[in-house]
Amino acid sequence: MIGISDIEAAAQRIAGHVVRTPTVPSPGLTELLGAPVTVKLELLQRTGSFKARGATAKLLSLTEAERAAGVVAVSGGNHGIALAVMAAALDVKATVVMPRTAPARSIALVEEAGASVRLTDGMGSAFELVTRLRDEGLTLVHPFDDPVVIAAQGTVGLEFAEDADELTDVLVSIGGGGLIAGVAAALRARRPHVRVWGVETEGSETLSEALAAGGPLPVAVSSIVTTLSAPSASRLTYDHVAALVEDVLVVPDREAVRGSLELAEHAKVWAEPAAGCLLPAARKVVERLGDGARLGLVVCGGNVTHREITEWSDRFGLR
Incomplete structure (x- = not known):
């Protein structure tokens, strides 16, 4: 707890x-x-x-090796925006996985902040993809877990x-x-x-x-x-x-x-x-x-x- x-x-x-x-x-x-x-x-x-609070805290907790490898997150909007913006501010490369149903403005804001965006058909498949990317070496910035x-x-x-x-x-x-x-x-x-x-x-x-x-x-x-x-x-x-x-x-x-x-x-x-x-x-x-x-x-x-x-x-x- x-x-x-x-x-x-x-x-x-x-x-x-x-x-x-x-x-x-x-x-x-x-x-x-x-x-x-x-x-x-x-x-x-x-x-x-x-969401900026949690994203910032996680980014500041990374080791140098984790910072170099980059981070990944799954988001329906706000978590992805927060991670993209705060990662850019802290000079960490970010990938954000989002469902295609996410608001178009949210997707655009993530891209404008400099993060790499990966789109999937739904939140279930988004979580599956982000798990694979984590296993490939990116640090997961989970929205709540x-x-x-x-x-x-x-x-x-x-x-x-x-x-x-x-x-x-x-x-x-x-x-x-x-x-x-x-x-x-x-x-x-x-x-x-x-x-x-x-x-x-x-x-x-x-x-x-x-x-x-x-x-x-x-x-x-x-x-x-x-x-x-x-x-x-x-x-x-x-x-x-x-x-x-x-x-x-x-x-x-x-x-x-x-x-x-x-x-x-x-x-x-x-x-x-x-x-x-x-x-x-x-x-x-x-x-x-x-x-x-x-x-x-x-x-x-x-x-x-x-x-x-x-x-x-x-x-x-x-x-």
């Missing part, structure tokens, strides 16, 4: 390479949800998402605990579970009475299905939210969620897109559906808890285009 000392060490390691993102109360979301809301604006992080990466993602929770006023419940989006594992570990140490809730979209139910089954297992990925579309959780992230997370809530893609529109209108931030899914889940939490809930939302990323939001809004009748 990742401990607070691991997270504090990660914070020292990545300081100066990443942004300490704002933690602010949101009057607009407070009015919308009927409970006090504080947001951690990780979409203002370098590369547009929290790595204690170095999880500890660095936990610095989000460390900052949230230090900068937020009193909270009762914090909501965190889940792909493979690296972010929520780290955030939950940090909050358990610094704010032990705060409940942590995970949020997934339908068709990307890695941790909710794992919890029901008693351990990680392959899941069928069909959600439009590719940045949350891991083909399975890992034992490492499963163990943290099982031990530290109150519950994992699942919301439809349509409501995740609606949440992005609501974040733009009420919180004045342009966030991807991977963050938009927090709002319908927050409504469920408020319904369960009633009066007294004080919510914290980790707004995890903003790498989405106007065209994508418009197309999804039309598709789901939200215009």
Whole structure:
């Protein structure tokens, strides 16, 4: 299990390479949800998402031989962007394997940063290819199944605990579970009475299905939210969620897109559906808890285009 000392060490390691993102109360979301809301604006992080933290920590941990050989990652978008940009900044050669369903802008950003991009037909085949490249000598920078990466993602929770006023419940989006594992570990140490809730979209139910089954297992990925579309959780992230997370809530893609529109209108931030899914889940939490809930939302990323939001809004009748 990742401990607070691991997270504090990660914070020292990545300081100066990443942004300490704002933690602010949101009057607009407070009015919308009927409970006090504080947001951690990780979409203002370098590369547009929290992923820069884990990628930076892993790159800084490499030996000289590993740096010379280069690194490889699999990504539906944000992890690949973060690794490509941070590897370029630290002068490490990077290869990023992405499914063809990844947002075109994300693929372009990875290429523009100087990384080599390998495209596959889906996330399952992407993970298979990245395993082969690792076996050929590249160092794998896994998006979530790595204690170095999880500890660095936990610095989000460390900052949230230090900068937020009193909270009762914090909501965190889940792909493979690296972010929520780290955030939950940090909050358990610094704010032990705060409940942590995970949020997934339908068709990307890695941790909710794992919890029901008693351990990680392959899941069928069909959600439009590719940045949350891991083909399975890992034992490492499963163990943290099982031990530290109150519950994992699942919301439809349509409501995740609606949440992005609501974040733009009420919180004045342009966030991807991977963050938009927090709002319908927050409504469920408020319904369960009633009066007294004080919510914290980790707004995890903003790498989405106007065209994508418009197309999804039309598709789901939200215009």
